[in-house]
Amino acid sequence: MKASKTIMISAALVLMFTAVLFTCSGINVEAATEGCVSAQSSEACITKDGNTYLITGITNNTGTVIYNSYGEQGSDATIPASIIVNGEKMNVTAIMTGAFSKAASENLKTITIRSHVIGTISKNAFSGISKDTVIYVPNSKLKEYKALIRESGASNQVESVDLI
Numbered sequence: 001m002k003a004s005k006t007i008m009i010s011a012a013l014v015l016m017f018t019a020v021l022f023t024c025s026g027i028n029v030e031a032a033t034e035g036c037v038s039a040q041s042s043e044a045c046i047t048k049d050g051n052t053y054l055i056t057g058i059t060n061n062t063g064t065v066i067y068n069s070y071g072e073q074g075s076d077a078t079i080p081a082s083i084i085v086n087g088e089k090m091n092v093t094a095i096m097t098g099a100f101s102k103a104a105s106e107n108l109k110t111i112t113i114r115s116h117v118i119g120t121i122s123k124n125a126f127s128g129i130s131k132d133t134v135i136y137v138p139n140s141k142l143k144e145y146k147a148l149i150r151e152s153g154a155s156n157q158v159e160s161v162d163l164i
Contacts, residue, residue: 046090047071048083054096063090070100075109081116094120095152101128112136112161113145121145126154136161 044055046065050072053065067079077100082091092115100111105128116138126135126149135158137145142160149158 046083046085053083053090056093061088063088064093065090066094066096067092067099068096069098070102070105073104075107077108077111079111079113079115081114091117093117095122095125097122097124098127099125105129108133110134110136116141118145118148121148121152123152125152126156129156131156134159
């Protein structure tokens with residue numbers, strides 16, 4: 001719970017300055033966030049491959065984002081290690097509350113987490129998935145991510161997979 005509050009507070013502070021930071025780094029925020037609706041109107045969010053991400057920071061042309069919501073239909077979902085926005089790399093560092101809470105999530109068979117730098121998985125991040133959905137994580141992060149997934153409230157099977 002403490003980590004979730006810390007991320008939310010940190011994200012809110014960082015996001016207040018997102019437009020300034022992106023202007024300095026050359027990223028066009030308006031183009032990157034077009035059509036994206038975030039939980040709070042003051043947050044900068046990005047839609048990429050049907051999924052939404054909240055921008056949490058940027059330093060030296062590399063940013064960080066939180067995986068906000070699963071938006072695509074299908075039986076498999078992937079949380080990438082990073083996304084590219086206007087040519088800039090944005091590392092995925094957390095999974096937000098309700099990221100998999102939409103009706104589209106209930107049909108998922110698998111979720112693959114490709115990121116090696118997830119520090120927080122918020123409570124109820126996987127609240128909309130079936131109990132039969134299998135969550136795959138990098139081999140090197142199995143123990144750590146399994147604990148984060150359990151702390152988020154999910155009791156799904158968590159397996160390691162050799163990811164490049």
